[in-house]
Amino acid sequence: MAVYTDVAAEDLAEFLKSYDIGELLSYKGIAEGVENSNFLLHTSQGAYILTLYEKRVAEDDLPYFLSLMAHLAERGVSCPQPARNRKGEVTSRLAGRPAAIINFLEGVWPRRPNVAHCAGVGEALAKMHLAGADFPLVRKNPLSVSGWRPLFALAAARADSVQAGLHDFIARELDHLEASWPSDLPVGVIHADLFPDNVFFLGDRLSGLIDFPFACNDILAYDVAICLNAWCFEPDHSFNVTKARALLKAYGRERPLSAAEEAALPLLARGASMRFLLTRLVDFLNVPEGALVQPKDPLEYVRKLRFQQNVASLNDYGITPAGCAA
Amino acid sequence: MAVYTDVAAEDLAEFLKSYDIGELLSYKGIAEGVENSNFLLHTSQGAYILTLYEKRVAEDDLPYFLSLMAHLAERGVSCPQPARNRKGEVTSRLAGRPAAIINFLEGVWPRRPNVAHCAGVGEALAKMHLAGADFPLVRKNPLSVSGWRPLFALAAARADSVQAGLHDFIARELDHLEASWPSDLPVGVIHADLFPDNVFFLGDRLSGLIDFPFACNDILAYDVAICLNAWCFEPDHSFNVTKARALLKAYGRERPLSAAEEAALPLLARGASMRFLLTRLVDFLNVPEGALVQPKDPLEYVRKLRFQQNVASLNDYGITPAGCAA
Structure with a gap:
């Protein structure tokens, strides 16, 4: 539950140019996940989550998770879909770390499931x-x-x-x-x-x-x-x-x-x-x-x-x- | 830079019924401010910031800050505008704490001001x-x-x-x-x-x-x-x-x-x-x-x-x- 890495607005705006998801409007570090830095982005095209993977995450496993989300989303499962950069990749690097962007899903998790x-x-x-x-x-x-x-x-x-x-x-x-x-x-x-x-x-x-x-x-x-x-x-x-x-x-x-x-x-x-x-x-x-x-x-x-x-x-x-x- | 208070989705959805700002779509604790708990809300009407004021904030000063933002926004200054609840108040209580909702401003702060x-x-x-x-x-x-x-x-x-x-x-x-x-x-x-x-x-x-x-x-x-x-x-x-x-x-x-x-x-x-x-x-x-x-x-x-x-x-x-x- 922390943001470990700060990202400068100037660097993020530049980074987003390697994607086709619109211009940066705002971003906030969100208190979610204990191992990674997560940011909620608003762009001119919608809302996204940017994750910077910190050291405890095995970088080798990222293709599995990200490809899986893309695979499931394409088959109608409502889950986040990774954005591909202009090279067609689902992972990039930002602030010296592996980075991925997924679309933001609206919804809240139930504290008292019925x-x-x-x-x-x-x-x-x-x-x-x-x-x-x-x-x-x-x-x-x-x-x-x-x-x-x-x-x-x-x-x-x-x-x-x-x-x-x-x-x-x-x-x-x-x-x-x-x-x-x-x-x-x-x-x-x-x-x-x-x-x-x-x-x-x-x-x-x-x-x-x-x-x-x-x-x-x-x-x-x-x-x-x-x-x-x-x-x-x-x-x-x-x-x-x-x-x-x-x-x-x-x-x-x-x-x-x-x-x-x-x-x-x-x-x-x-x-x-x-x-x-x-x-x-x-x-x-x-x-x-x-x-x-x-x-x-x-x-x-x-x-x-x-x-x-x-x-x-x-x-x-x-x-x-x-x-x-x- | 922390979220000190968790708010249950069910309680927040209920709380928002006392405002006229739409239905809750999502909320994320944001890593901002060192003294309060802040959440970025998406509702069916737009984006807002919910702040829960923790103990170090003088509750007596809240009317000054919140009324000032309302006053300035009404006069064309681009600053967050506090939402009023159905009683017309800019402060409420949630999770046992003074709470206020302001509209979310798009924009990023410059790390290298020019x-x-x-x-x-x-x-x-x-x-x-x-x-x-x-x-x-x-x-x-x-x-x-x-x-x-x-x-x-x-x-x-x-x-x-x-x-x-x-x-x-x-x-x-x-x-x-x-x-x-x-x-x-x-x-x-x-x-x-x-x-x-x-x-x-x-x-x-x-x-x-x-x-x-x-x-x-x-x-x-x-x-x-x-x-x-x-x-x-x-x-x-x-x-x-x-x-x-x-x-x-x-x-x-x-x-x-x-x-x-x-x-x-x-x-x-x-x-x-x-x-x-x-x-x-x-x-x-x-x-x-x-x-x-x-x-x-x-x-x-x-x-x-x-x-x-x-x-x-x-x-x-x-x-x-x-x-x-x-």
């Missing part, structure tokens, strides 16, 4: 999965099952300082997930971080999916499981079956889950809990001194993981198995 | 002074000559840690300024902080004056002196007479300076140097641990003060005294 929002995100996720089917680039998910034990190694020694018994809880669950993680489910392009702050709405109507830096190729139903965790728990930590049903049914109308995918959902949701538990735990244990950004609570995902461990059947998600009447 | 920019700011400053003549509210300048010694008291003990001899340099200058500060020059509403980052341009055309929290009633020519310091020095610390002449001549075309005002300019510019030297020195000596914001260099204003102490005549500003041919 059932309609959950249905909206289910539908949009399925459409994204379908639209990504013919995307030619491939990026392995560094935060899938094989990435979790290395993450745990960074936090293991101090895990119990966050909650007594947390070390052994994670270790046991990792054993289980590694032993039983499925390898035969449909894979494709997943968003992998479709939390409410990455989904814009105008009223109850979804207006866009944003923020693709975690997008990768992985199990499609794993993306659904991430959303179940991110959208269907209430602030009091209870799981809202009505929201889960709305999300899953809306997803299924666009891309029906197979019986195998549905059966794997509880396991995938345990994995999705583990992934966010671990990254939050590592961040929580490594807050830089003087940081203004509050780390996200890892224990929220301990609670979600415990819930998912206890899911007995798809009924707990408000649905009946595929092939049965809903 | 002569045309200096002429633009001179003209706009004079028009602002004229338009403020019948503004009914009054706010004393807390950072004028009587405020400088209390500021110095906060920094005196450690001044020499910033530069050897700085304590005595300031003390001697304060004695001089207090003894000779004029009391018979025309007064009125001044901006008091018209640095390049508070003046927007589209190309060379001035598109707006922003940021009025230091506005107050004080000597009009003191505002001109602040601008001479803020706009006419080069990055190598040299004074650019061409820029000064452009600024002063453009000012004079709208509001001619009297002979007494012109004669006082060097002294007023010494005072203007002292004011920013002192506030920067206090800030520099009191940077909070872990602060992300780099304090501004107080020594820049030591150099400017030394320059102003050595101004022998108005020729040093590129002009001849009033009444003489230029």
